[in-house]
Amino acid sequence: MGTAALMLLSAGGVAGAAPAVQPDPNAAPPKVHGPEKTTFAAAAGARPASGKTPKAAPLSRNAAPGGFQRVNSQKVQLTNTVTDPDGDKANLTFEVWTADAAGKPVTKVKLNDSAYGVIVSPYVASGGTAKVDVPAGKLALNTNYVFRTNAYDGSLYETVWSPWAKFRVELPVDLTLPTPNYASPNPNHFDAQKPHYYQTKPLGQAGTPLSARSTSAAKDAVEQCSKPDADGRQVCFGKSTPAPKGKAPHASERTGAAAATAGVEWCNTNFESILATRFIQCDVRTVPVIIRMDGVPQAVANFMFLRMLELDGQNTFTEHLTIEPAQQIPPAFREINFVGWNHLCETACTPQEQPVTAWKGKPWWVPGEMHSATLTTPFSWDTSLAGTDYRFKPDIQIDANILPADGKIRPFKTGYQWSLDYDGGTEDLDRIRCDTPAADAPAGSVPGCVFVNVAPTYTFNAKAFPQAAAHAWLIQKATPKHPGSMVDQKPLYYMGDESQNNRSRARICPTGWAANNGDASALVDAGDTLNCDEFAFASSYNSGGMSSTEGGINPAIPPGKTTPSGDACISMYAKKHGSMIHLFSQNGADPTFNEVCGRAAISGMHNQESMGGHFANFMKQMRIKDKDAYWLDTRMDDGGTCRYGVGGGQPVICELVAQ
Structure with a gap:
């Protein structure tokens, strides 16, 4: 071998021109340095040997499936130990092949433009670790590879390959x-x-996102009943509970409800739900009206109550209340008549109560009826103070006369208050925050309101x-x-x-x-x-x-x-x-x-x-x-x-x- 070639190899290079080798994983190792030395001392020496555990680096902490070493960088380094019984320095030739899922070599990878397509490491001391860096672009991501090594001590070659080592180049993130x-x-x-039912309070306020109808430490809904009469009979608005709806009201009977929630398709009485966006909240409940005797239910009429709050103005917002039966009123009732309503709101918030004539659809029902009735109530709030935040929780009380079919007694009167019938986890979904711009706010800033617990x-x-x-x-x-x-x-x-x-x-x-x-x-x-x-x-x-x-x-x-x-x-x-x-x-x-x-x-x-x-x-x-x-x-x-x-x-x- 010429002096120039020896100098090239000692610097970790690759041998020059050599006879072409057909890719064959079973072929003998190539003599990339040229022929072995034929001097007496060289021939009498012992051959160097590759280590038995070649490794690819940098290794991920997790192995890839099939026993492949997982390399977590596109800058791949291949290593193996090398020993020489004579104590000579030695280097390693590294050869890489693509592989199938079992680790069987498929196609040889040309790591450079030489005839052999292999990389030769620098010389290292006997017992040391030889390393080579694979040139960028030679190895593909997410592909199975195997590699092996062959040793040379400057005079003699190792006559066999090291064991195959399996590896994949897989970055932990590759999108x-x-x-x-x-x-x-x-x-x-x-x-x-999109409307949802997560109650998500601002950071630092009590409460975490909870799904509707979940259990929590919130106060449970309660039944709201009249006092029993002398015979032990009373009427109640029961706790709102899911109940199957019967035959839906005809479209002509539901005109009032449809008009009240026009443009808000997800707010309807088809099923019990509580949903909200930042500006609209829709609470639909199945509320039973119950006649009891000595605490035992004698007759039940299930109603659908819908309340939609719409934050539709700078200093106003609107409530749309819809009441309709979930099934036809049973014959055990002579009449159910909603006769009074009273809206509640905090200081600086004013409900504008509406007369009975404001109802769209009559707010009373007799057996067999299933029409809808809707009442729209505006609220206004004080915007006179700059840089002020308010918290409002609108509420409504509804009174009803319930007359049993036997007609032997006067109608029973009881009330239903919206805020007393929340299931845990949604009781503050209708909390409104209204604010006025600060005195130094940018031009064009206006008052407005949001449902503060709806993200x-x-x-x-x-x-x-x-x-x-x-x-x-x-x-x-x-x-x-x-x-x-x-x-x-x-x-x-x-x-x-x-x-x-x-x-x-x-x-x-x-x-x-x-x-x-x-x-x-x-x-x-x-x-x-x-x-x-x-x-x-x-x-x-x-x-x-x-x-x-x-x-x-x-x-x-x-x-x-x-x-x-x-x-x-x-x-x-x-x-x-x-x-x-x-x-x-x-x-x-x-x-x-x-x-x-x-x-x-x-x-x-x-x-x-x-x-x-x-x-x-x-x-x-x-x-x-x-x-x-x-x-x-x-x-x-x-x-x-x-x-x-x-x-x-x-x-x-x-x-x-x-x-």
């Missing part, structure tokens, strides 16, 4: 993103609000800005805090302190992090720059950058540290891979998916346009204040494509679709 459609319009905030939903434009939406989707789906997820009942809480916002962001995304960890292939155009996108948002109490002493609820504290840092988040970057943009975990990172936050180096355009003015409009329209809860709909979906599932500490490898 294939849809192609952006920058013409996709931003979602309309009002249209995006609105902010919706990403995932079709236009998939990089930001995919990042939030991952943290929402794959980490235990699920920030902003309505399904997991984990709301985001707005934090309005700008200085704290800046502190939280700087801890998660220090200056230069995106430039040092991002990839320019993710940028939209020449004017775009890499941004660090943090989630949960820095403008939320959920931010990983906000310590518990500052009021944060999910501080990201690295082991051995006391200050929140992005180092405790899942770190990612967007990169073009093939023809698609992917969101990858940082090379070599091995997240546990128990992290409370994420940060990603992505397109600045995607980061800023996914929020910016769009979020500012949402805040204004939904009248979001400090500590108010809201949900985040990322508008991303995996379509069932995820490998290993989402969560559980396993990699998240998915092809996402924007909705």
Whole structure:
């Protein structure tokens, strides 16, 4: 072998031209350095040997299925030990093949442009570990590989290969993103609000998101009864309980109810429910009217009570009350007549009581009838004081005369009060917060009201800005805090302190992090720059950058540290891979998916346009204040494509679709 060739190999290079070798996993190891030395001393020496446990690195803490080593970086290093009985230094030749699921070699991978397509390590001392770095782009993600080694001590070759080692290059996060459609319009905030039954109070107020009809420490509903007469007979409005409806009233009989809830299709008397958006609350109950004798029910007539509260003005809101039988009135009753009503509200709130003539449909029923009756009542509130918040809980008392069919006694009179018939967990869903602008509020600010315990939903434009939406989707789906997820009942809480916002962001995304960890292939155009996108948002109490002493609820504290840092988040970057943009975990990172936050180096355009003015409009329209809860709909979906599932500490490898 020539001196120049020896110098090349000693530097970890690959031999030059050699006879072509047909890819054959059973072929003898190639003599990439040229012929063995034929001197007496060389021939008398012992041959070097590869170790029996080749390894790929950096290894993930979790093995891939089938016994494949899982490598969590696209910067792959292959290693094996090498020994020489003579104590000579030696190197290793590394050969890589694709493999099937069982680890059987399929196709040889050309690791360089040489005839052999192998990589030779630098020389190491006997007993040491030889290492080579696979050139970028030679190995594909999510593909099975095997590799093996063969030793050379400068004179003699090892005559056999080492055992095969199986490995896969699988980044813990590999999300294939849809192609952006920058013409996709931003979602309309009002249209995006779907009614739901989660009672979600502002941070720090008693109460957590609970489903309707759940059990809780809230006060239970009670029966509301008249006093028994001398014969032990009384009438009651029973507790609202689910009851099957009978034949629905004819359309002509329900004109009043339909008109009262026009445009709010989800508010109807088809079934018992309690649903709300930020501006409309609809409570539908099945309420039994009961005649009892000595406490024993003698006759029952089930009614559907519907109350829709509509926050439809700057200094007003409206109640629509609908009453209709759930089944035909039984013959045990002669008449059920709602004869009085009284609305209640706190100071600064004034109900405008309506006369009996204001009912649409007569508010009394005889056996066999099933018509609807509706009463609309406006409320007004005082807007004269600037910068003032009010809490209102509108209530109604309804009196009724109930006459048994025997007619032997006078009608019984009893009352029903709405607030006494809540099932636990929804008793404050109709709590209204009304506020007036401060004296120094921006021009155009107006008074208004919201249902303060109903969290609105902010919706990403995932079709236009998939990089930001995919990042939030991952943290929402794959980490235990699920920030902003309505399904997991984990709301985001707005934090309005700008200085704290800046502190939280700087801890998660220090200056230069995106430039040092991002990839320019993710940028939209020449004017775009890499941004660090943090989630949960820095403008939320959920931010990983906000310590518990500052009021944060999910501080990201690295082991051995006391200050929140992005180092405790899942770190990612967007990169073009093939023809698609992917969101990858940082090379070599091995997240546990128990992290409370994420940060990603992505397109600045995607980061800023996914929020910016769009979020500012949402805040204004939904009248979001400090500590108010809201949900985040990322508008991303995996379509069932995820490998290993989402969560559980396993990699998240998915092809996402924007909705």
